[in-house]
Amino acid sequence: MSTMTTRERTSLDTSDQAVWRSYLLAARLLFEEIDRSLSEEVDLSLPDYTLLVRLGEAGEDGLRMGELADSAVFSRSRISHAVARLEQAGWVERRSCPTDRRGSFASLTESGRDKLAEAEPVHARVVQQHLLAAVDDKDSLRRLTDSIGKSLGAEPGDPVC
């Protein structure tokens, strides 16, 4: 058992390397494919689509900029620029928060809801085809990605029910 301890090593062994590379490659290819499909078919990037989805699930008032940033794992600055562009495009509007004048809410416009409705089937198709149908055991994938997320401080996340 001379090499089986979990001590620190300065590099990964061959098999661990392979796990990492496989993970990186799959993720990059998948995100790229989703982004490409959304861009070509409905002229929307994956990051922008993500924001529309979050806002689409929020109530009438939308979300505070900070909440939106956290839920999408964007920096404050990035969310500010991104929402400004979405506002330009007419899909999102910002309203300042009545109870805390530092804050503002972002919410979907009618046109934003239309755009989201247009994009959803494209996203669903690609995820279905290349993520969900590609694996033989979705539950097992879910458990693994949940563990990784938890290790990185992710919230327990919306329970499925």
Next chain:
Amino acid sequence: MSTMTTRERTSLDTSDQAVWRSYLLAARLLFEEIDRSLSEEVDLSLPDYTLLVRLGEAGEDGLRMGELADSAVFSRSRISHAVARLEQAGWVERRSCPTDRRGSFASLTESGRDKLAEAEPVHARVVQQHLLAAVDDKDSLRRLTDSIGKSLGAEPGDPVC
């Protein structure tokens, strides 16, 4: 069995949504953490680190720009800009290909090998801690990510041996 067919749907059901979100969140958090650690500790981004790794594994002559681009899933244009920056930094050098004068080779300089050696332990530590140690079954993870990659046209990839 009224809803169990694999027909096309226009949106994902709740449980499929959850799989997708968990996958996206884990991947974003992991890549962000690796990038952050590399940036803070050795002042190198994850994309740049990836390129140094590929070049570090290549022979004396390095790799053709196109090969490097493919192995890192970068566009031709992106690889050109990125290598130009790495060359600026003194970690990479370009030499034009003798047998095909359109092409060029990129290879690590001594300084580039040093930089890579400095970065490797940082990368290994974070991947170990948040990917490999976080999951209970690395083989199962590997199988899943391989399937996803294959579904997106990935090469069978370097066999582990």
Next chain:
DNA sequence: TTTCAATAGTTGAAATGTCAATCGTCACGG
């Protein structure tokens, strides 16, 4: 009250990535 550290968000500049030409070279059919 007045001060002051902390918070929410924005801003502009620099770095990075994407997109659409473009350049030089190659290979192949006349």
Next chain:
DNA sequence: CCGTGACGATTGACATTTCAACTATTGAAA
């Protein structure tokens, strides 16, 4: 040879992301 279309890579303009201030507001302590 001489086109001519395909290929490998680069370029510059533009879009996005990051980074480091900065503004305005809040809450709380003196």
